[in-house]
Amino acid sequence: ATGMAAVFSTFAALLKSGDHIVSARSVFGSTHALFMNYFPKWNITTSYFDVNEPETIESFITPNTKILYAETPTNPAVDIIDLELLGTIAKKHNLILVIDNCFATPYLQQPIKYGAHLVIHSATKLIDGQGRVLGGITVGNADLIREIYLFSRNTGPALSPFNAWILSKSLETLAVRVDKHCDNALKVAEFLESHPNVNWVKYPFLKSHPQYEVAKKQMKLGGNIVAFEVKGGIDGGRKFLNAIKMCSLAANLGDTRTIVTHPSSTTHSKLSEADRLQVSITDGLVRISVGLEHIDDIISDLKQALEH
Template identity: 80%
Template structure:
């Protein structure tokens, strides 16, 4: 933090490593240094994690991912302190980045099933993580609600469930990783 620092911006869980940052600690740092704390909460969604509870001033979400759930809408959501939202609103209103009425309706309908979808995603991700943790070809697995995750204690303190993303590393390095990706039949990169 430098004398001219105004904002502390962080993402938790992080993409793609699924690291968990201690939001309460970040809130304390922001408060102590009179900083605006902005948290990118895309992987957690408002259903799994509430950064404002830990001192965030603004929270951003990609509405395209879990909030929509089907990739039909390109959009985002910013929530937070009224004064900051007013400044963002005025900028947005004057520069044009707004959802169409139809996309807003799609998102409002998607929110009706957010909890059910996210809970199932989390349940499935935990099963995949537990399977990978016992697989002989897997070197390391990172999933926030696995006890082996380096920030497990932080994750269970600030998240309702572990999320829908699992990170893992294969034994054999880059060569084995490429072979694994080339062998996938359900998706391609």
């Protein structure tokens, strides 16, 4: 099982031909692929709203809309969506509100408090937190979970018993690990904000984040993902990445080790620039999944790469 198995099973168990989803445009790439490449084969359609225009959400709702879906914070741009607002809209239109809580973990944010019916986690990320196993979880309303459970039992995306045991051990240290991740991430964000080779930094608990107040309302701490734009566009991003020495260069996140990703030259390089910009991926955007190393080591690696 994986986070994507949890996402797929949730939709597949609850939707039928003709149903419609309203989702934030900024969703994980494979979730976007489900919405655009696979669900239309079964006559399930999706409309996207812009995370920075929440006032437009209701205009996408039709009589066939069944699920309202979002991730917050978003991947990779670390935008924040107001869960209370989503909860109110879902209630008013009788929709099932599903939140992918991957970046926040259940320790930092509990969407059910704001009206979510179901919450999905990729346990591959901070819940395992040590890059050892893949896993996915959906929690929430018991009647809905029963449907998803029956679907999963019949179709096979089960968690292996050994991985389930590893993840149950990981949960015992989740709070201490995530506290430290967040402490390091805030320091990295503050360092980057003060660096002349950086255009801007986005981190939920930086006062400069456009949705800082919403983040403070719904999150305990800011999480471990920092997004920033290095000066010099695609080449600037590539140069920065090539100069990194200690941090890992990978597409994973939520590991004990700090991981640096440059989406426009790696994970999202197949998208056109216009498509990348629609989900806030500028050429110089770098995503850092801040790990548990000593903060001085993380900052000195980022500093030497920025000044290379």
